[in-house]
Amino acid sequence: MRRVYEPGSLMEAELxxxxLDSEGIAAHLSGRDLVGGMGELPAMGLLGVCVDNEHAEAARQLIAEYNAALPMFSEEPDSYPGVLLC
Known part of the structure; x- marks a missing residue:
């Protein structure tokens, strides 16, 4: 297995x-059990997304595309009737 990415949080890692699973790439998250000790451990480099060697390049490409994606803006109004603006 090869480490292809270091997510910044457990939520990002799960996403x-x-x-990757939806694209047919089996992945493993290393360091999941260390997140609970972040108060005493350095916060960076604990988590790592790992995939089989043959899928490493495809996984890196998918993750790069995910990180480069921009949110889709919908046509939502600036305000909604009956909503208190603070």
């Missing part, structure tokens, strides 16, 4: 694992 990436689900995305």
């Amino acid at each position: 990436l694992l689900a995305m």
Whole structure:
């Protein structure tokens, strides 16, 4: 297995694992059990998304595309009737 990405949070890691799984790439998250000790451990480099060597390049490409994606803007009004603006 090869480490292809270091997510910034457990939530980001779970999203990436689900995305890779939906593309047929089995992935493993290393360091998941270390997140609970972040108060005493350095915060960076604990988590790592790992995939089989043959899928490493495809996984890196998918993660790069995910990180480069921009949010889709919908046509929502600036305000809604009956909503208190603070």
